[in-house]
Amino acid sequence: MGDFLSFDELMNWDAVAGRFTPPARLAVIGDPIAHSRSPQMHNPALRARGIDAQYIRVQVPVGQVSQAFRQFARRGFLGVNITIPHKFEALDAVDVLDPLARQLGAVNTLAIRDGRLHGHNSDGPGFLRSVREAFGMEVKDLRVLVLGAGGGAGRAVAVQCALEGCPRLVLANRTVSKAEALAAEVAGLSPQTTVVLIPWQDAAVAAELSEIDLIVNATSLGMKDEDARLLPAGVLEGRHLVFDMVYRAGGTTPLLADAKAAGARSVDGLTLLLHQGAISFEHWFGGRAPIEEMRQGLHNAVKSGQ
Numbered sequence: 001m002g003d004f005l006s007f008d009e010l011m012n013w014d015a016v017a018g019r020f021t022p023p024a025r026l027a028v029i030g031d032p033i034a035h036s037r038s039p040q041m042h043n044p045a046l047r048a049r050g051i052d053a054q055y056i057r058v059q060v061p062v063g064q065v066s067q068a069f070r071q072f073a074r075r076g077f078l079g080v081n082i083t084i085p086h087k088f089e090a091l092d093a094v095d096v097l098d099p100l101a102r103q104l105g106a107v108n109t110l111a112i113r114d115g116r117l118h119g120h121n122s123d124g125p126g127f128l129r130s131v132r133e134a135f136g137m138e139v140k141d142l143r144v145l146v147l148g149a150g151g152g153a154g155r156a157v158a159v160q161c162a163l164e165g166c167p168r169l170v171l172a173n174r175t176v177s178k179a180e181a182l183a184a185e186v187a188g189l190s191p192q193t194t195v196v197l198i199p200w201q202d203a204a205v206a207a208e209l210s211e212i213d214l215i216v217n218a219t220s221l222g223m224k225d226e227d228a229r230l231l232p233a234g235v236l237e238g239r240h241l242v243f244d245m246v247y248r249a250g251g252t253t254p255l256l257a258d259a260k261a262a263g264a265r266s267v268d269g270l271t272l273l274l275h276q277g278a279i280s281f282e283h284w285f286g287g288r289a290p291i292e293e294m295r296q297g298l299h300n301a302v303k304s305g306q
């Protein structure tokens, strides 16, 4: 677990600013926040680009996102990442919302330019880059199953897949009403995409898999050993591509273990963290992010259990 500032410390900036050399100019907010590995990824990138700034963690309670954003702007911050549970609250706390963030329904990146708060979403584009890097394929060519098509991550993935025009998009979520609402929303996004809603049941999921190339876990299942299995035993095939958005300190997830046993290629949540982080960095500083330094920073953090 890493160091973080409390909301009160953020609001009393003069008392804490002197702690940071180089100066704190970027941050990630969430609640909780101590587990975030974003500093270990962004600080090496800042050093690699020769930028005299530091990226820190700040714990911000629900309901205080707008106040936190204004304080970051007053104190000369350049940007902020937003994680659970603030990605929706952040939508209403920005001055300018980019069209993709509006469509994905969440803001995970704030860029502060000339005192104005610009909201972006790098989770959707980060998902596309992760698929490209891991599998050498484009989402527009893949039939996709999204498990957890009701939470924020599932929504971002489903909307992004439909915007890409993937040929088939199958949605499943434990709470059916949420998946129904999402299915209705994505159905109109692309004429190329057939949207299918299935129940959160083993038999229904297993029956779909012959028509699916890419399976995405967008639930929080897999973070703990005792979590229920996502897929019934024996249904994965070697031709499937598996994307587990969950990342777990010091271990693989049950879904990734199942993929390996089936001979299926897979990609983990750390890869998504890397690519969404790189896109955030590009919103703040332009050009291509120093991806290998960021990757190394993340791997060092995971290896040392930081």
Ligand SMILES: NC(=O)c1ccc[n+]([C@@H]2O[C@H](COP(=O)([O-])OP(=O)(O)OC[C@H]3O[C@@H](n4cnc5c(N)ncnc54)[C@H](OP(=O)(O)O)[C@@H]3O)[C@@H](O)[C@H]2O)c1
Residues within 6 Å of the ligand: 084, 123, 147, 148, 149, 150, 151, 152, 153, 154, 173, 174, 175, 176, 178, 218, 219, 220, 221, 223, 245, 246, 247, 268, 269, 270, 272, 273, 274, 276
């Ligand atoms: N790697 C990355 O960079 C990255 C980025 C974003 C998210 N994520 C990960 O993605 C996961 C989801 O995040 P989120 O922001 O979408 O969270 P969220 O909005 O709270 O959604 C959670 C999702 O998980 C489902 N779920 C939770 N417990 C379940 C259970 N016992 N059985 C079946 N479904 C269950 C929920 O279904 P209901 O709707 O029925 O509650 C919902 O679809 C988290 O693990 C998060 O860390 C990773």
